[in-house]
């Protein structure tokens with residue numbers, strides 16, 4: 001590929017990226033509007049409910065809420081049940097809400113932005129004439145693309161649309177940092193990265209990161225939901241603090257916990273593979289499979305945290321909120337490993353491509 | 357009170373605590389936390405120069421941290437005790453579970469519960485007319501068995517049922533996973549002891565013989581026997597590099613390093629080989645890695661009487677990305693005084709505004725060698741080993757550069773210069789004078805490659821255990837373990853009522869779908885096979 005083609009493709013890639021970011025921003029707004037609408041719908045429901053016997057148990061309050069869902073916006077035509085998980089999740093929410101127009105707009109915009117994002121990534125790859133994940137800018141580009149891909153694929157199987165605000169927000173922030181802080185021009189692969197393992201190891205790591213991101217979001221919502229449920233249970237509690245009324249339209253904390261677990265264990269398997277593939281690569285490139293290089297240390301730490309998370313789910317007293325905190329810490333470590341360790345820590349994995 | 361009983365009781369209590377899930381979790385979290393400091397402070401194992409630097413920069417703090425083994429975190433007493441406890445806990449956990457699992461593998465599925473209504477995925481169907489309850493269960497049993505369930509049927513006057521269980525592989529996977537972790541720890545812990553790691557710099561055209569003395573540095577494992585070294589020879593025929601020249605954003609960035617070598621096993625014929633950065637050469641039970649490269653200018657020192665007292669290609673260590681390189685020449689004999697020289701080599705020499713030389717490109721475009729000359733006692737005679745890459749100048753007298761007033765020697769390939777004090781002459785020998793004369797210096801200076809040569813008999817074991825870990829994870833986390841029951845009851849009117857229910861053992865997102873699926877397939881089977889020959893099968 002000659003240099004003018006490279007430059008041209010790379011600038012197209014940047015245009016596509018900026019467009020993708022703009023559309024993600026619109027999607028983010030649409031998702032946020034959906035959450036706000038949910039909150040006000042719940043608010044309206046709750047003021048209706050105050051006429052119901054205030055001393056009634058939660059169960060009857062919830063069933064009262066269920067019977068009056070007709071006042072809420074629900075799709076008139078029953079859509080085909082894509083999977084039993086989503087069917088159960090719908091039934092599981094305290095106040096089922098269905099899909100508002102803004103939610104549908106949000107998803108449509110996300111798909112559009114994802115297509116632009118995909119185009120940006122592919123063009124960067126063609127511009128560089130290799131896989132587009134050889135420095136931090138490219139890794140961020142591909143990593144966020146995979147986070148989004150995982151999100152969109154999971155949407156087909158189970159209705160996690162309510163995470164749209166989080167996922168588009170996270171991807172926007174990461175892309176913003178990548179474009180402003182990590183951007184480097186197209187450069188050829190240094191010999192240390194010329195390996196099939198670059199393709200496998202880094203790709204699987206990004207995929208795992210996508211899973212962990214969703215797991216993180218679900219665990220966060222789980223914690224909030226758990227708080228709300230406790231507040232509802234504690235009927236005497238005066239409404240206080242952060243209300244986040246839209247939570248009433250989301251699945252119960254137990255369902256969220258199960259979903260988070262399923263996504264995190266896939267992430268964990270991928271991460272285990274990442275760690276092993278990294279060792280095989282390290283053996284070929286550096287002559288040793290494990291040397292406690294800073295990046296290796298953090299990959300190990302993340303692995304152990306998620307192993308702890310899986311154990312916590314099987315340990316009495318650690319199910320529920322405590323294990324959710326471990327998933328949150330785990331993903332924070334993933335972000336730390338990517339954003340901080342790559343740039344500021346000394347080590348063999350100096351592939352940020354940034355002049356230091 | 358009986359102290360003996362008390363002790364065993366206490367030990368038993370301690371063992372139960374250690375092998376509890378809560379302790380395993382605690383130790384795992386401790387392990388994650390304990391691993392952090394090693395990423396904040398340089399480690400002797402991976403970054404010895406960083407440690408030296410850290411001591412220089414933090415003279416007060418460093419010794420305290422050193423007492424806490426902060427520079428050797430991963431071999432420290434505290435880190436080791438955490439993971440050893442964890443693995444003792446692990447073994448204590450896995451052994452009884454394995455026993456239990458073997459029993460479970462041989463046990464029959466449990467009796468059908470009296471009431472299925474409260475179990476997961478409970479669903480009912482009405483059997484087609486004229487179905488016999490026992491026949492219905494015969495079909496259900498066959499259906500479940502063909503779907504991989506272990507089945508047992510129960511018949512009474514009023515009802516028949518089949519109890520089925522599947523997914524024993526889940527627990528098998530879990531146990532394989534944990535056992536393989538122990539395998540990895542043990543192999544990695546002891547395995548290193550059976551191998552060795554050695555380093556050797558080889559200049560183009562030179563040959564190395566795989567013997568202890570030929571290594572620049574050699575680290576045998578605890579159990580390694582030097583005499584088992586296989587004395588094959590390794591010659592570096594050619595070392596080729598290529599640097600980016602088109603893309604100005606990455607100008608001078610290395611694109612490729614290739615070492616063409618010849619390996620000659622003892623008593624056998626020579627065979628060519630290639631070593632690249634991501635492509636070690638596996639030969640004669642060793643792996644040869646390419647870990648560094650640079651220039652080895654050929655330097656010749658001649659005494660005033662014309663005798664050549666030094667002639668060698670000296671590996672110069674790269675100091676920056678454009679291969680400004682630093683090298684040392686020591687000439688202990690043959691001159692009126694011992695001679696030491698500190699040289700800088702610039703593959704493409706350029707001058708900064710300050711007048712200082714630097715290299716602006718890593719390849720040989722405009723090579724220049726500068727030498728500073730020292731005379732005096734090189735300290736080689738004391739019998740203390742000294743590094744060939746450093747010159748202790750304390751006992752020497754500087755003859756050029758610095759405050760001497762005498763300019764440093766600067767040489768282009770093929771040039772010579774007089775040494776100060778009538779010591780003789782020094783020449784920078786050109787490897788390919790003809791090409792240089794035509795302005796192409798790319799062949800003028802030989803290159804060296806630094807190789808790591810390792811022997812590690814345990815890697816194949818580690819790989820196998822890792823595969824088992826992955827297999828164990830896949831099955832242990834993703835194979836659903838579930839029980840399914842199908843019950844057929846005959847009503848007073850003779851119709852047969854069917855009930856289906858399941859029980860998840862561990863995370864099982866698809867249980868309810870699976871029960872519905874069993875019910876649907878079962879009903880279809882009953883419809884197509886109707887009427888059946890009554891032949892209730894009992895186990």
Ligand code: HEM
Nearest residue numbers: 307314375376377380445446449529530533828829832833
């Ligand atoms: C090096 C330390 C350990 C690591 C890295 C580790 C990791 C894991 C992982 C990844 C899983 C899920 C994989 C699967 O089910 O196949 C798991 C499950 C499990 N581990 Fe460990 N483990 C360790 C030590 C222990 C110890 C000491 C115990 C016993 C006290 C233990 C008991 C269990 C149990 C009971 C499960 C099943 C949990 C469930 O069904 O959800 N593990 N472990």
